[in-house]
Amino acid sequence: MDFALRSCSWHGHETYAPDEPELRDRLHVDTAVGQAWRCLRCGNFVLGAPRASGPADAAPEVPRGRLLRDRLIMRLLATERMFRALGLVLLAIGVFKLRSSKGRVEDAFENELPLVRPLARQLGWNIDDSKLVHHIEQAFSLSSTTLTWIAIGLLVYAGLQVVEAVGLWMVKRWGEYFAVVATSLFLPLEIYELTEKITWLRAGLLLVNIAAVVWLIWSKRLFGVRGGGAAYHAEHSEESLLTVERAAVKQAS
Numbered sequence: 001m002d003f004a005l006r007s008c009s010w011h012g013h014e015t016y017a018p019d020e021p022e023l024r025d026r027l028h029v030d031t032a033v034g035q036a037w038r039c040l041r042c043g044n045f046v047l048g049a050p051r052a053s054g055p056a057d058a059a060p061e062v063p064r065g066r067l068l069r070d071r072l073i074m075r076l077l078a079t080e081r082m083f084r085a086l087g088l089v090l091l092a093i094g095v096f097k098l099r100s101s102k103g104r105v106e107d108a109f110e111n112e113l114p115l116v117r118p119l120a121r122q123l124g125w126n127i128d129d130s131k132l133v134h135h136i137e138q139a140f141s142l143s144s145t146t147l148t149w150i151a152i153g154l155l156v157y158a159g160l161q162v163v164e165a166v167g168l169w170m171v172k173r174w175g176e177y178f179a180v181v182a183t184s185l186f187l188p189l190e191i192y193e194l195t196e197k198i199t200w201l202r203a204g205l206l207l208v209n210i211a212a213v214v215w216l217i218w219s220k221r222l223f224g225v226r227g228g229g230a231a232y233h234a235e236h237s238e239e240s241l242l243t244v245e246r247a248a249v250k251q252a253s
Helices: 003-009 022-025 066-098 102-120 131-140 144-169 175-195 200-219 222-239 241-252
Strands: 017-018 028-031 033-037 045-047 052-054
Touching: 003 022, 003 066, 003 241, 017 022, 022 028, 022 241, 052 241, 066 102, 066 144, 066 222, 102 131, 144 175, 175 200, 175 222, 200 222
Parallel strands: 017 052
Antiparallel strands: 028 033, 033 045
């Protein structure tokens, strides 16, 4: 997949007219139907006036090549974090509702449970040994204060997921560090949950989180890995079309 062309089709071409004459000439051509400027993202010449102009140092930072692919992966991770945050918020709302009407919910649960048993037997599900039912019964025994703190904890966790998602979606360096630290803190808890019971959902979430941490540290050169931030920014600069054209101008002179 050509990530540059796909991105240009979604967001439009990034054309720029630098003030430096030699560099300007390399990014501009006159055609029979008018002027055309080279896109800083996909490298193709695009008819029409440039989107912006000014000194080359003030040109927009346009990701290309592998950097575009990495941006797509980060935004997929950000989307997954937002869905996780939404689930945590809904769960917190459920806990708050349970706290405010615990007696009524408990009575409804006790009344409906005998009606569900015959259907559960036909499906081969033993409700009396079900951990889900056991956890629900345990929740009814919790005090209102404990339920309040559980709901607050869920909301705080959801807030962390939102901050992580925003940082990843905006492709910020702080977002990458925050994502690695925040995700790593909860890995022991996810591993402990697997020791209690292995489910596809738990295993899948754990694998996604481990893969995200390893990929972010390695590809973004976090915590000094592979040269750290200096090497990362140098790599980012080398991918820039303006950097390539500047080197060509220097070589020609």
